[in-house]
Amino acid sequence: MKLSVNGEDVMLDGPCSVARLLRHYELDAAPCAVEVNKALIPKREHEGHALGDGDIIEIVTLVGGG
């Protein structure tokens, strides 16, 4: 399955949920928010939201800003 994650192409084997993707990046315990195809996926739905081939994913966090 080919995904775009934060602008990078990523190949993953087998079915993958948002939660599994976050574990892959070791972000499952970090404060972050996830968007799939421009739709916010709330944390409570991370486990159940299955990713599909071609999905565009944004994983964001908080950084310094004014």
Place this chain on the structure above:
Amino acid sequence: MKAKDELTMTQTEVKPPATPGTAYEPLKLGHCTIHNRLVVGTGKYESYEIMRQALDASGTEVVTVAVRRDRLMDKEGRSLLDFIDTDRYTILPNTAGCFNAEDAVRVARLGREILEQLNNPGKSWVKLEVLGDKKTLLPDPMGTLEACRELLADGFSVLCYSNDDPITAVRLRDAGATSVMPAGSPIGCGRGIANPAAIMMILELLKDPAAGGEKDYPVIVDAGVGAPSDVAMGMELGADGVLLNTGIALARDPVRMARAMKAACEAGYHGARSGRIAKRMYATASSPWEGVINPIPGT
């Protein structure tokens, strides 16, 4: 000796002159009430440690942050949130970097999602920025208004970064913006309040009941602050607060500058509430004319 003792006693009995307290009246900003009038950004500091010290020195209780892609595999192991006490500070996420309403709404929702995980009081807040272009970083008024409406409908308290245009400010207020935050001058430019008359008009239209405003409607001067005097001016004009980042973060000594900004904010706040004297063309003597021992020219 006795006389000296008496003199000493007299001196110790002199009470210091009454000074205005530094306590601010609470300021209601949507679902939050704050007790300080400086909102300080967390960007551009040389290090997280200096940022933490500067935030502490500024006395702020609200800090702004941005929402950005996680670095994923490129982590250094330190993140902004390791250096912000989320029990102490209310976090105000911004939509900086957005150039249309759709993107600003997306980013606002992403910010809220993170703050909900942190259970921070800022979770229903957003500092809305819809920018016109990268050079000026001035707001796109139409995009700001559109995004403001959408975010309000989605339950946000929307603090709108705005141009210093009085009519835009009125339109945002009428749309239900929690606060209008006119730019003193472009973000990060350090020119202070470029058009004080425009800020005065905004304050009158939004806060003066005689002009259709409400006394308690919050107006915060946002952006362009370079020096403490800029903060003092904004507060003296009657703003409810000042939001700044670069003026502290890029000062040679950010912690000391943060302290100065804090003092300036307090000075302006109390000055605005103390009834300044009218400006006159000519002098009025502070010492009495009566009893002058010498001839006075012209009399």
